[in-house]
Amino acid sequence: xxxxxxxxxxxxxxxxxxxxxxxxxxxxxxxxxxxxxxxxxxxxxxxxxxxxxxxxxxxxxxxxxxxxxxxxxxxxxxxxxxxxxxxxxxxxxxxxxxxxxxxxxxxxxxxxxxxxxxxxxxxxxxxxxxxxxxxxxxxxxxxxxxxxxxxxxxxxxxxxxxxxxxxxxxxxxxxxxxxxxxxxxxxxxxxxxxxxxxxxxxxxxxxxxxxxxxxxxxxxxxxxxxxxxxxxxxxxxxxxxxxxxxxxxxxxxxxxxxxxxxxxxxxxxxxxxxxxxxxxxxxxxxxxxxxxxxxxxxxxxxxxxxxxxxxxxxxxxxxxxxxxxxxxxxxxxxxxxxxxxxxxxxxxxxxxxxxxxxxxxxxxxxxxxxxxxxxxxxxxxxxxxxxxxxxxxxxxxxxxxxxxxx
Amino acid sequence: xxxxxxxxxxxxxxxxxxxxxxxxxxxxxxxxxxxxxxxxxxxxxxxxxxxxxxxxxxxxxxxxxxxxxxxxxxxxxxxxxxxxxxxxxxxxxxxxxxxxxxxxxxxxxxxxxxxxxxxxxxxxxxxxxxxxxxxxxxxxxxxxxxxxxxxxxxxxxxxxxxxxxxxxxxxxxxxxxxxxxxxxxxxxxxxxxxxxxxxxxxxxxxxxxxxxxxxxxxxxxxxxxxxxxxxxxxxx
Numbered sequence: 001x002x003x004x005x006x007x008x009x010x011x012x013x014x015x016x017x018x019x020x021x022x023x024x025x026x027x028x029x030x031x032x033x034x035x036x037x038x039x040x041x042x043x044x045x046x047x048x049x050x051x052x053x054x055x056x057x058x059x060x061x062x063x064x065x066x067x068x069x070x071x072x073x074x075x076x077x078x079x080x081x082x083x084x085x086x087x088x089x090x091x092x093x094x095x096x097x098x099x100x101x102x103x104x105x106x107x108x109x110x111x112x113x114x115x116x117x118x119x120x121x122x123x124x125x126x127x128x129x130x131x132x133x134x135x136x137x138x139x140x141x142x143x144x145x146x147x148x149x150x151x152x153x154x155x156x157x158x159x160x161x162x163x164x165x166x167x168x169x170x171x172x173x174x175x176x177x178x179x180x181x182x183x184x185x186x187x188x189x190x191x192x193x194x195x196x197x198x199x200x201x202x203x204x205x206x207x208x209x210x211x212x213x214x215x216x217x218x219x220x221x222x223x224x225x226x227x228x229x230x231x232x233x234x235x236x237x238x239x240x241x242x243x244x245x246x247x248x249x250x251x252x253x254x255x256x257x258x259x260x261x262x263x264x265x266x267x268x269x270x271x272x273x274x275x276x277x278x279x280x281x282x283x284x285x286x287x288x289x290x291x292x293x294x295x296x297x298x299x300x301x302x303x304x305x306x307x308x309x310x311x312x313x314x315x316x317x318x319x320x321x322x323x324x325x326x327x328x329x330x331x332x333x334x335x336x337x338x339x340x341x342x343x344x345x346x347x348x349x350x351x352x353x354x355x356x357x358x359x360x361x362x363x364x365x366x367x368x369x370x371x372x373x374x375x376x377x378x379x380x381x382x383x384x385x386x387x388x389x390x391x392x393x394x395x396x397x398x399x400x401x402x403x404x405x406x
Numbered sequence: 407x408x409x410x411x412x413x414x415x416x417x418x419x420x421x422x423x424x425x426x427x428x429x430x431x432x433x434x435x436x437x438x439x440x441x442x443x444x445x446x447x448x449x450x451x452x453x454x455x456x457x458x459x460x461x462x463x464x465x466x467x468x469x470x471x472x473x474x475x476x477x478x479x480x481x482x483x484x485x486x487x488x489x490x491x492x493x494x495x496x497x498x499x500x501x502x503x504x505x506x507x508x509x510x511x512x513x514x515x516x517x518x519x520x521x522x523x524x525x526x527x528x529x530x531x532x533x534x535x536x537x538x539x540x541x542x543x544x545x546x547x548x549x550x551x552x553x554x555x556x557x558x559x560x561x562x563x564x565x566x567x568x569x570x571x572x573x574x575x576x577x578x579x580x581x582x583x584x585x586x587x588x589x590x591x592x593x594x595x596x597x598x599x600x601x602x603x604x605x606x607x608x609x610x611x612x613x614x615x616x617x618x619x620x621x622x623x624x625x626x627x628x629x630x631x632x633x634x635x636x637x638x639x640x641x642x
Contacts, residue, residue: 002520010519017507316503319464320517320564321492323485399464403499 002326011333018306022338025302028295029342029382030349033375036288037350037367042357043281045365050273052364060099060233061132062240064092064226064247067260082222083260086210088250089126089226095242097235102129103223105213111165111206113177113186118164122155122179122206124213124223132229140173140188143209151211155184159192160204177206182216184208236265289378295342296382303335303390307397314394315402328395335387336380343379347372409473410572410604411438411461416470418456418627430456432627433470438606440571443598445615445635446608448624455576457624458608462495462574463487475571492521496565496603500577502557504549504564510536511545514564521568535563539593555586562593566603573597575607579614591617 015022066083086103093101105124110117129135130142143154155177157165166172172186193202214220230239240263247253247261307314314327351372354365418431430453438444448454459465460472463479472479475494482490496517504513514532523531536542539559549557558578565573575594579587595617598605609615616635623631 002522006519013508017505312501312503313505316497316499316505317516317520318488319462319491319497319499319503321488321495321520321568323488323520325485326520400459403464403503 002322004329007326007329008333008337011330011337014310014330015334015337021302021306022341025299025338026342026345028298029292029339029379030295030346032288032292032295033343033346033379034349034353035291035346036285036375036378037347037371038353038357038365039284039288040281040371041350041354041365041367042363043277043284044368044371045354045358045363046277046280047274048364048366050270050277060230060236061266062228062230062236062243063264063266064088064228064243065262065264066222066224067258067262082220083251084223084226085221086214086223088247089223091246091250092226092228092243095239095246097231097239097242098228099231100128100131100229102126102132102227103210104129104225104227105210105218106224107180107213107217109180111161111177111179113165113175114172116165116167118161120158120161120164120204120206122208122213122217124210124217125207125227126210128229129207129227132227135193136191137188138191139171140186142188142207148209148211151209151215153182153184153212153216154187154208155179156188156190156207157186158190158203158205158207160201161206162189179206179208180217184212240265292375292378292382295379296339296386299335299338299342299383300386300390302338303331303387304393306334307331307390307394310394311397311402311405314397315399315405318397318399319403324395327397328391331391331394332384332387335391336383339379339383339387340376343376346379347375350375408440408475409437410440410442410475411436411606412471412473413437413461413467414471416457416460416472417468418453418460418465419468429627431460431467434627434629436622436629436632438572438604440604441598441602442604442606443595443617443619444604444606445618445621446606446624447610447612447615447621449610451626452624453627454608454624458574458576458606461572461606462497463491488520492517493568494571496568496570496573498558498561498565498573498575498578500580502549502554502561502581504557504560506550507548509546509548510541510552510560510563513549513560514567517564517568531567532563535567536560538566538597539563553586554582555589558582558586558590559593562590562597566597566601570603572604572606575605577609578607579609579611587611587614 064084089101089103092098102125107122109122110119126148127142127145137156138159142156143152147154157172162172165177173188175186176183177186190203195201210223228239228243230236243263244259248259251260253259317327351367354367357363358365413434413436416431416434420428420430422428434457446454446457456465460467474490477490505516511529511532514535515528518528518531533542533545536545539562541556541559541563544552544556552560579590582590591614594605594607597603607618615621618635621633621635622629
């Protein structure tokens with residue numbers, strides 16, 4: 001009996017004898033698999049980018065907004081009330097499950113520096129803001145707790161602001177920016193964060209200590225929002241209800257009365273967005289899978305032609321002692337090698353294509369290993385499925401007719 | 407001497423749609439002893455090719471018995487026949503049937519692959535067989551680099567490489583010129599005499615048949631003559 005190894009070698013030899021045809025036959029599967037890989041890469045890139053945007057907002061973020069106020073029947077929108085104070089923030093920081101809290105005081109204002117001016121959002125925050133928003137400094141440093149305590153005139157600039165105010169390049173650290181007439185010393189710049197999920201340029205911002213914002217610019221005592229970081233994802237929900245309970249107590253909200261604040265988390269939005277991305281990816285992959293099946297039909301077609309063309313060869317193999325099973329196996333292996341070979345080439349091309357897209361379109365396309373494994377398995381299955389019929393036809397040939405075949 | 411092939415009352419009928427079955431063999435009796443060199447002649451349609459296919463286990467008789475080297479062939483299954491073909495038979499065809507774009511030595515190795523012979527041993531035996539047919543230095547040539555006579559000698563090397571008991575040659579010189587035919591027939595004769603391989607040759611050329619030692623003539627599905635070859639008579 002002939003070993004599987006030998007059959008494999010013979011199948012390969014037969015394919016090599018017809019190099020150009022073998023390559024052309026593979027082409028269908030090559031294109032199919034490459035398409036699958038690229039689309040899956042784009043799809044998973046979409047998922048990653050959604051996840052990145054959500055994470056970019058901060059780690060396990062819970063946001064506390066002031067509620068609406070209602071005076072003489074007219075209600076303002078959320079945040080219309082000025083009910084949150086830095087002390088609320090300090091109290092929330094004591095809650096179990098909370099890892100950091102930072103207030104955020106937003107001012108829309110004109111900046112002047114370096115002979116340039118620029119309309120932007122100045123946000124007064126605590127040093128913990130860098131942690132809460134998972135935002136690192138690109139150069140210089142973030143301000144410290146003692147600078148916050150003494151309402152120091154220091155600022156950290158977002159990248160868009162850096163580009164607008166210091167277009168000639170060079171490190172703005174040490175320069176002065178004027179915020180509503182108050183000079184602030186630039187002590188650091190932030191790493192670029194890109195657009196937010198809502199399409200906002202998150203880098204168009206300047207961070208200063210919230211104390212400086214309150215005491216030196218707005219003169220108020222209430223803050224816009226409180227950004228709270230839960231220790232991990234599992235703690236987001238409990239933290240949310242703890243904050244609600246705590247603030248209701250601190251703000252002396254009577255049961256039954258509406259809260260003058262609102263606590264939000266971003267997980268639900270994140271889940272919905274990534275589900276959309278998944279469905280998109282799945283659809284693309286399904287379309288690509290159709291092209292793989294078409295590739296498989298191409299293989300079957302060529303294998304049928306090949307069986308007819310090699311009728312004499314098959315007759316000879318039978319005459320020199322090949323069992324029907326050996327013939328079947330050889331042709332089946334030829335089909336599977338064509339399909340998986342095409343699959344392997346397709347994977348390489350697909351990965352290259354995904355890399356090209358990542359490079360040229362700045363899309364975070366990534367190829368999950370599972371997609372590679374699945375594509376290869378699927379193309380092998382295509383080979384078996386579409387190769388079986390031609391192989392059985394070959395094995396069932398009448399050797400006498402096969403030997404006489406012209 | 408023991409019989410390699412023993413057939414009794416062998417019949418082969420090809421059923422045709424709409425009645426009128428074609429009767430290819432009408433009760434053939436023949437015994438081929440070990441070491442014989444037998445030529446089978448007859449006009450086309452005489453049943454000689456059908457007979458050879460049945461002897462080579464490529465076809466089954468409609469009725470009658472066939473014993474090959476003691477095996478009752480009708481009791482053997484398809485795979486057993488394939489294995490027996492691989493072990494005990496060598497085929498030579500008119501059209502050589504070498505694998506294209508495959509070297510001579512690899513072509514000769516083919517039967518041993520199906521017999522499950524290990525690679526190193528295969529290569530050695532194939533080179534020996536090529537040497538036996540005088541083509542040792544053409545081992546790495548591909549069929550299209552060889553003359554017709556050389557290709558047929560490669561095919562003969564392929565037929566002897568598994569040390570068969572019987573070589574079946576179907577019009578082996580049909581595509582060859584006279585000189586190459588002579589070479590090929592001399593080779594069969596030598597293999598028969600020196601190695602004791604039984605050879606059954608189907609041909610319609612009397613001068614080719616003259617190389618054999620026994621001549622069997624078929625006509626209309628029957629053996630009409632069976633006699634030792636008398637050189638002068640046949641070549642005359």
